[in-house]
Amino acid sequence: MNLSPNDLIMLFNDVFRERYRTILVKGSHEPEYIPADGPEGLAQVVFAHGYYASALHEISHWCIAGEYRRTLHDYGYWYCPDGRTAEQQQAFEQVEVKPQAMEWLFSLAAGSRFHISVDNLSGAGAADEPGFRRKVRAQAQHYLEQGLPDRADDFFNALLSFYGTRAGLIQAWRQDAERIAPLTCTSNFSRKTEAV
Secondary structure, eight states, rough: OOHHHHHHHHHHHHHHHHHHHHEEEEESSOOEEOSSSSSSSSSEEEHHHHHHHHHOOOOOOHHSSSSGGSSHHHHHHHHOOSSOEEEEEEHHHHHHHHHHHHHHHHOOOOOOOOOOOOOOOOTTSSHHHHHHHHHHHHHHHHHHOOOOHHHHHHHHHHHHHHTTTTTTHHHHHHHHHHHHHOOOOSHHOOOOOHHH
């Protein structure tokens, strides 16, 4: 399947431009959120370097941000860049569970491959990558069972319709969940008990 960020721009803008005065924009550098500069202005969700996955991730952050946060540049959050300490990385992983779970479901709906991101290549790496993966999987499962927040649900359904992935979604989820965060234990202990 040919996945173009232009399709995401079209879908996002069709769903949210009028209702939320917000558009998705292909950026050339780092992603950011730029609030509207007045009542007639448009807020911009800017994704990095035209990357498809970056667009899905930034849309996820926008879908989570509340009304007040959407009036602030980058939702009012301070971002600590790659190269984080262990404590900073732990905080990063805590706040990234919901957006990455949402991005994962958007990826499935679009038929694209999702990758967990601990986003700390120059630092100490993940604080707890297996734990982070399990938390993202649990949150995505919760969204599937209980429903996504309203804006996320609107975009999720737009993706499912546009890419025609609704019928195979649950099977794709099951396969992908095992790839991203397997629930089966593959430790030496389990291998030893299998041999007995």
